[in-house]
Amino acid sequence: MKIGLLGHGVVGSGVRQIIDEGATWEVRELEVVKILVKDESELTDPRCTLDFNDILNDPEISIVAECMGGLEPAHTFAKKALEKGKHVVTSNKKMLATFCMDLFETAVKSGVTVHYEASCGGGIPWMASLDRTRRVDDIEGFRGIFNGTTNYILDRMKKEGTDFSEMLSEAQKLGYAERDPSDDIDGYDVRYKVALSCVKAFDTLVNIDDITTFGIRNIRKEDLDWCAANGMTCKLIGSGKHFDGFVSACVIPTFLRGDDIFSNIPSNFNIIESQSKTLGAAAFVGQGAGSLPTAHAVVQNIVDIWKNQDPEINDKFAKPVDNQVHKGTFYIRTAKQAGFADLIDRRVGELAFITKKISLVEAAAACAAANDESLFIAEVAE
Amino acid sequence: MKIGLLGHGVVGSGVRQIIDEGATWEVRELEVVKILVKDESELTDPRCTLDFNDILNDPEISIVAECMGGLEPAHTFAKKALEKGKHVVTSNKKMLATFCMDLFETAVKSGVTVHYEASCGGGIPWMASLDRTRRVDDIEGFRGIFNGTTNYILDRMKKEGTDFSEMLSEAQKLGYAERDPSDDIDGYDVRYKVALSCVKAFDTLVNIDDITTFGIRNIRKEDLDWCAANGMTCKLIGSGKHFDGFVSACVIPTFLRGDDIFSNIPSNFNIIESQSKTLGAAAFVGQGAGSLPTAHAVVQNIVDIWKNQDPEINDKFAKPVDNQVHKGTFYIRTAKQAGFADLIDRRVGELAFITKKISLVEAAAACAAANDESLFIAEVAE
Numbered sequence: 001m002k003i004g005l006l007g008h009g010v011v012g013s014g015v016r017q018i019i020d021e022g023a024t025w026e027v028r029e030l031e032v033v034k035i036l037v038k039d040e041s042e043l044t045d046p047r048c049t050l051d052f053n054d055i056l057n058d059p060e061i062s063i064v065a066e067c068m069g070g071l072e073p074a075h076t077f078a079k080k081a082l083e084k085g086k087h088v089v090t091s092n093k094k095m096l097a098t099f100c101m102d103l104f105e106t107a108v109k110s111g112v113t114v115h116y117e118a119s120c121g122g123g124i125p126w127m128a129s130l131d132r133t134r135r136v137d138d139i140e141g142f143r144g145i146f147n148g149t150t151n152y153i154l155d156r157m158k159k160e161g162t163d164f165s166e167m168l169s170e171a172q173k174l175g176y177a178e179r180d181p182s183d184d185i186d187g188y189d190v191r192y193k194v195a196l197s198c199v200k201a202f203d204t205l206v207n208i209d210d211i212t213t214f215g216i217r218n219i220r221k222e223d224l225d226w227c228a229a230n231g232m233t234c235k236l237i238g239s240g241k242h243f244d245g246f247v248s249a250c251v252i253p254t255f256l257r258g259d260d261i262f263s264n265i266p267s268n269f270n271i272i273e274s275q276s277k278t279l280g281a282a283a284f285v286g287q288g289a290g291s292l293p294t295a296h297a298v299v300q301n302i303v304d305i306w307k308n309q310d311p312e313i314n315d316k317f318a319k320p321v322d323n324q325v326h327k328g329t330f331y332i333r334t335a336k337q338a339g340f341a342d343l344i345d346r347r348v349g350e351l352a353f354i355t356k357k358i359s360l361v362e363a364a365a366a367c368a369a370a371n372d373e374s375l376f377i378a379e380v381a382e
Numbered sequence: 383m384k385i386g387l388l389g390h391g392v393v394g395s396g397v398r399q400i401i402d403e404g405a406t407w408e409v410r411e412l413e414v415v416k417i418l419v420k421d422e423s424e425l426t427d428p429r430c431t432l433d434f435n436d437i438l439n440d441p442e443i444s445i446v447a448e449c450m451g452g453l454e455p456a457h458t459f460a461k462k463a464l465e466k467g468k469h470v471v472t473s474n475k476k477m478l479a480t481f482c483m484d485l486f487e488t489a490v491k492s493g494v495t496v497h498y499e500a501s502c503g504g505g506i507p508w509m510a511s512l513d514r515t516r517r518v519d520d521i522e523g524f525r526g527i528f529n530g531t532t533n534y535i536l537d538r539m540k541k542e543g544t545d546f547s548e549m550l551s552e553a554q555k556l557g558y559a560e561r562d563p564s565d566d567i568d569g570y571d572v573r574y575k576v577a578l579s580c581v582k583a584f585d586t587l588v589n590i591d592d593i594t595t596f597g598i599r600n601i602r603k604e605d606l607d608w609c610a611a612n613g614m615t616c617k618l619i620g621s622g623k624h625f626d627g628f629v630s631a632c633v634i635p636t637f638l639r640g641d642d643i644f645s646n647i648p649s650n651f652n653i654i655e656s657q658s659k660t661l662g663a664a665a666f667v668g669q670g671a672g673s674l675p676t677a678h679a680v681v682q683n684i685v686d687i688w689k690n691q692d693p694e695i696n697d698k699f700a701k702p703v704d705n706q707v708h709k710g711t712f713y714i715r716t717a718k719q720a721g722f723a724d725l726i727d728r729r730v731g732e733l734a735f736i737t738k739k740i741s742l743v744e745a746a747a748a749c750a751a752a753n754d755e756s757l758f759i760a761e762v763a764e
Contacts, residue, residue: 018660023519023659027518083635122660123664125515125664127509129507132507136405136408136678136681137405137406239475245572261648264646264648265643266643267641271667274762277405279503279505279674280669280672282505282675284665285653285665286662290662292662293660293662293664296519299660300518303517303518
C-alpha cells in the first residue's frame with residue numbers, strides 16, 4: 001500500500017522511519033513513496049518533493065499522511081487528497097478540529113475516510129479504544145487531562161507552592177511549553193482534542209467555538225492554597241457528554257477530590273477516560289506526545305485502512321453544544337463581582353467565592369459580563 | 383453467530399445480559415442459545431441446561447464462552463469444545479494460565495482459537511491494546527499493578543500507617559478480598575495474569591510455576607516506614623520481558639520512586655503498561671474487575687471472532703522463564719540471616735538489609751534457603 005507523506009518534521013520523519021524499518025509483517029506491507037517537504041534544505045531523501053501535485057497526481061498513492069501542522073496549506077492539501085479519492089491520516093488536531101465538517105463531508109462524498117488517532121493523545125490509544133468500546137457500548141461521555149504542559153505546571157505549583165508565571169518559564173525551559181503558550185494555557189489545545197473526541201465517541205461534529213473553554217492563565221497560588229486546604233487538586237479537564245440531539249462539551253480547571261484517580265496524575269502525563277454502560281470507566285495514561293509515539297499512531301491508522309478495519313464509515317452529524325445540562329458549583333476569583341450577587345453561595349477569600357449550583361452556561365455568561373482580565377474560574381467536583 | 387455460555391454467575395449473567403440487550407449492531411448479530419448452569423435452582427431461563435453435551439453437540443454453536451471459574455470441569459469443557467471445532471472465549475485466568483499449553487495446542491490442531499481478554503484486567507482493554515500495538519511494534523516488556531485487593535491494602539497501609547492484618551480484614555469486609563485471600567496476597571492471581579500477558583505480548587507459553595512469585599503476606603508497618611522514609615511507595619508488581627529464546631517474568635513487591643506513575647495509583651485500581659520501541663510506555667488504568675466490565679471483555683472477544691479479527695492465529699512457543707537477567711537490589715527482612723552474608727550491601731533496620739545488585743534468581747534462592755516463614759522481600763527501584 002503506497003503512502004504519500006506531507007511533512008518531514010518531528011512526526012513525519014518518525015512515520016517514514018517506522019515504515020522504512022518495517023518491524024512487523026503488517027508494516028512491511030506499507031511503503032512511503034513520496035514525501036512533501038518545505039524547502040530545498042529538506043531534500044534529504046530521493047522520495048522528497050517540493051510539489052504537492054506530485055503526490056496528489058500519483059495514482060499509486062492511496063493514502064496521504066498529513067504531518068505538516070498548521071491550518072494551511074494542510075487543510076487544502078487534505079481536502080484535495082480526499083477529493084481525489086485518497087484516504088487521509090492526520091496528526092493535526094488544530095486543522096482537523098477546525099475543518100472537521102468540511103473534511104468529513106468531502107470524505108463521504110469521495111467514498112474515502114479521515115483517520116486521526118494521532119491528533120489526540122499522541123501515542124495513547126485513546127481513539128482506537130473508543131472504536132473498540134463502541135462495538136459493544138454506546139459512549140456516554142469522556143473526560144481527560146489532555147494537555148501535558150498545563151498538568152506539569154499545575155503539579156509543580158501544587159507540590160512546590162510556587163506561582164504560575166514561575167512554573168510557566170520552567171516548563172518553557174524544559175521544552176514542555178511553547179514560546180507562545182496560549183494554545184496550552186488558555187485551553188485551546190484541549191478544546192481541539194475535545195472536539196475530535198466528540199467525533200470519535202459520538203459521531204458528532206461540533207463547532208469548536210461553542211465549546212466553553214477556560215484555561216489556567218490566571219491561576220494564582222492563593223487559588224491552589226484554597227483547593228489544597230479543602231483536600232482537592234486542580235487539573236485542567238476537557239470533557240464531553242452525549243445527549244439526544246446535542247452534546248455538552250467544555251474545558252475548565254477543576255478542583256478534584258483526593259480519591260479521584262485524575263488527581264494523582266503527575267507531571268506532564270495525560271489521562272483520558274471514557275464512560276459507557278457496561279465497560280464503565282476505562283482510562284488511558286501516557287505522556288501523550290513525542291515523535292515516535294505520535295508517528296506510531298499515524299502508522300496504526302494506515303494499518304487500519306490497509307486491513308480495511310475502518311470504523312470511520314459511520315455517518316457523522318453536526319450537533320449543537322449545549323452546556324445548560326452541565327450543572328455544578330464553581331470557584332470564582334474576581335475583583336469585579338457586581339454581576340455575581342445572585343450566584344454566590346459563600347465567600348472563601350477576599351476576592352473568591354463558591355457559587356450555588358448553577359449551569360456552566362450561567363457561570364460562563366457571568367464571567368464574560370464581568371469583563372475581568374484576571375478572573376479565574378474552576379469547577380468544584382462534588 | 384450462536385454462542386453457548388458456560389456458567390451463569392457474576393460474569394456469565396453479564397455476558398447474557400449484554401448480548402440479550404444488543405446495544406449495538408455488532409452485538410445484535412450475536413445470540414446466546416444455551417447456558418450451562420450448576421444446578422436446578424439456576425434453571426431460570428429456557429436456554430439453561432444442566433448438561434454440557436447439549437452445548438458441545440449443538441452444531442449451530444460456534445463459540446463457547448467459559449465463565450465458570452475454577453480448574454475443573456472448566457478445563458475439560460474448554461478442551462472438548464476446541465476439539466469439536468468451537469472457538470473458546472474465557473474469563474478464567476487460573477484455568478487458562480494453568481493449562482495454556484494444552485489448550486492452545488488443541489486449538490491449533492482444530493483450527494480454532496482461544497480468546498482471553500477478560501482473564502487479565504477485566505474491563506481494562508489491556509490485551510486488545512497489546513494486539514493492536516503488535517501490528518506496528520514488537521512488545522519488549524510489560525509491568526503492572528494487576529491486583530486491586532493488594533493495591534488497596536498497600537495504599538491504606540501507607541496512608542494510615544496501619545498494619546497488614548488490619549487492612550486485610552478491612553478489605554475482606556468491603557468484599558475486595560476473598561475469605562481465603564492467598565491467591566491475592568501470595569501473588570498467585572498476579573502470576574496467572576503475568577503468564578497470560580506473556581502469551582499475548584510475546585506469543586510465549588510459560589510454565590506458571592517458573593514465574594518467581596513473592597506476595598505481601600509478610601509485609602509489616604516497619605517495611606513501609608523505611609520505604610516511605612526513602613521517598614518510595616510499595617506496590618505489588620507483575621512483569622515480563624522478552625529475550626531471544628526465553629522470557630523473564632516475576633511477581634514481587636517493589637519499592638517505587640515517587641515520580642513513577644505507578645506509585646500514584648490508589649485504592650483498588652489496576653495499572654498495566656507495555657513497553658515497545660516506537661510507542662514507548664502505554665498504560666491502562668481501571669478497577670479491573672466487576673461483572674459488567676468483565677462481561678464486556680468477553681463480548682468484545684466474541685465480536686473479534688465474528689469479525690474474524692483474530693490475532694490469536696500466531697504460533698505460540700513454549701519458552702523457559704529465566705530470571706538471571708533480572709538484576710536489582712532487594713530489601714529483605716528476616717531473622718534468619720545466615721545465608722545472606724555475601725549478598726548484603728547495607729543494613730537498614732535490626733532485621734532488614736539492602737542487597738548488593740544481584741539477580742532475582744540469587745535473591746530467590748537465598749530466600750528459599752533461609753526457610754523463614756515471616757521473611758519479606760521487595761525489589762528497590764533504581
